[in-house]
Amino acid sequence: MKRIESVNNPTVKGWKKLHTKKERDVSRSFLVEGFHLVEEALKKKEQILELIIEENTAIPRSWDISGLEVVYVTKQVMAAISDTETPQGAAAVVEHLAVSSPSNWQRLLIADAIQDPGNLGTMIRTADAAGMDGIFIGSGCVDIYNSKTVRSSQGSIFHLAHFKGEIVEHIDNFKANGISVYGTALQGGHPYQQVEPAEKFALIIGNEGKGIQPELLQQTDKNLYIPIYGKAESLNAGIAAGILLYHLRG
Known part of the structure; x- marks a missing residue:
């Protein structure tokens, strides 16, 4: 478990860059925000690189976060990386999900x-x-x-x-x-x-x-x-x- 307080932290700067296609392509990852999307991302848990939780925000008991890297951040940090006006206090960095071939699709x-x-x-x-x-x-x-x-x-x-x-x-x-x-x-x-x-x-x-x-x-x-x-x-x-x-x- 890590805790980040500064918006100038290199990790935070990296998260912010994920709002650009260039960085998403280079890192092969993207950022999701909000409890609903994070919960859906957990269905592909093996591809979650980091789970980001705002301090004083309770993680739902139904979430299986075993084995995940959880990073706690301040409200200011969550606001800095968010693409929405009212951040919900939960985000995740997820690996790209694209399949290698559509050959078995019907x-x-x-x-x-x-x-x-x-x-x-x-x-x-x-x-x-x-x-x-x-x-x-x-x-x-x-x-x-x-x-x-x-x-x-x-x-x-x-x-x-x-x-x-x-x-x-x-x-x-x-x-x-x-x-x-x-x-x-x-x-x-x-x-x-x-x-x-x-x-x-x-x-x-x-x-x-x-x-x-x-x-x-x-x-x-x-x-x-x-x-x-x-x-x-x-x-x-x-x-x-x-x-x-x-x-x-x-």
Whole structure:
């Protein structure tokens, strides 16, 4: 057990740097905050590097923290490392969780250049709820370990397998394994209700403004769209993912 009082402590400075993608990539770790997210992180206890607790904050009895390095800090230190206005008094440094290959997945969501961390977090949470095997994070996406993405996932980042890579390099492998690959596009697309649920499928959700890359749309088995019955121009990417995932899995 350690105790840190100064915001200028080198360890504290290292924690603060985890709010940058560069440091998260270099250290292969990220910071989570709040009791709910820390509790979810404990389900991957072997990947927690440090558990950070504000002094005078009680650790829930239900938490299994055996074998973990627990660091107690002052209120000032917790405020200094926090990305929220009202820190809850608990945080953790966690190793990156990405898997080495998506080859055994049969139902997956593919994120193509999703820029908004809230959208990506919602997509992770939705894919988890819909029982997907994993989410493929394509190049050009916001960092999955961005604090806003992690918070928006509501802990699902610790439940749902995720892989980062070039989508175009894996589409043919998915199709060779009997996985139907669906894109999302208005032009040349089909109303999603025309497609039957499938045991194996991959759904690609594209960039909020530009949609899916044209070369990916050419690789899919079929491209789908969700009809707009009102006057809205479009649907939020996370909402669209939810509607389509639940329909495709049946």
